[in-house]
Amino acid sequence: MNKIKLLFFLTAFIILYQKASAQESIIPEISDAYVEKLIAAAKANYPHVKVNQGHIKIAEGNIGKAKASYFDAFTFSYIYQPQGVNTLAGANGTSNYSYFNGIQIGIFFNLGTFLEKPYAIRAAKGDLEVANYEQDEYLLQLANNVKKRYYTYIxxxxxxxxxxxxxxxATNVLTDMKHKFQLGEETYDNYNKAQTNLTVAYQAKITAEANLLIAKSDLEELLGDKLENIK
Incomplete structure (x- = not known):
């Protein structure tokens, strides 16, 4: 009886070891080309990337505004005075026509405002550079996070x-154990342990299924799409 038990458990151990050895590494399951597709999808779909792109467009527009604001230093004005309307009363009561009749045009130049514009343009260009740097940094972080979540998913x-x-x-072991127990070739204690082992195995499977769903959801959060849609 002891030899039969020993042979049985040894055979089961060898089977389990062979199964585990076939899954001892996840590296063969990882495709670098597919990872790049996932990163490309994340860059195209993830909302924060679009927010940064909006900041870049705003910064580009501010440069154009700063350049156009050079004209703020110049002020154009005109005054229209009809002929004969603007008169001045003299000391003796006589009326004299003003020399400023008709349309007068004036252009005024503010040197202080003009000198401020180069600094405003440089500041706008600096804002654009910062926006681009922030986008580059975020894209690197996003690619790294996609890789991490994809590896976790695998x-x-x-x-x-x-x-x-x-x-x-565990099911096969329990089936065999039950058959031997019914024939009186195995103890109830070992049969009960086989049942317990199957219950534990199913609990571990349920946990593994939940972990897979969570990992898939975390990855799809960055992708902005279902994993099945990215081929």
Missing amino acids: QTVANLKLATQTCQD
């Missing part, structure tokens, strides 16, 4: 495969 897929296989193996 890990959870592998964990679910192992958990599923463990459930199948």
Whole structure:
């Protein structure tokens, strides 16, 4: 009886070890080309990227405004005085016509305002550079986060495969154990342990399924699309 038990558990251990060895690495499951597609999707869809693009457009527009504001230093004005309307009364009561009859045009130049414009343009260009740097930095962070979440997703897929296989193996062990127990070739204690092991295996599978769904959801949050839609 002891030799039969030993042979049985040894065989089960070898099967489980072979199954686990086949999943000992997730690196073969990772595709660099697919990762780049995921990063491209995140850059195209993630809202914060679009927010940064809006900041860049605003900064570009501010440069144009700063350049156009050079004309703020010049002020154009005109005065229209009809002939004979503007008169001045003299000391003796006589009326004299003003020399400023008709239309008078004036252009005024503010040197202080004019000298401020180069600084305003440089400041606007600096804002554009900062906006571009912030976008570049964020795109690097976004690519890194996509990679991390994708690797976590692949890990959870592998964990679910192992958990599923463990459930199948535990089911096979329990079926064999039950058959031997009914024939009186195995103790109830070992049969009960096999049942417990199957329950634990199913609990681990449920946890692995939940982890997979969470990892997939976290990845799709950055992608702005379903993972299945990115081929």
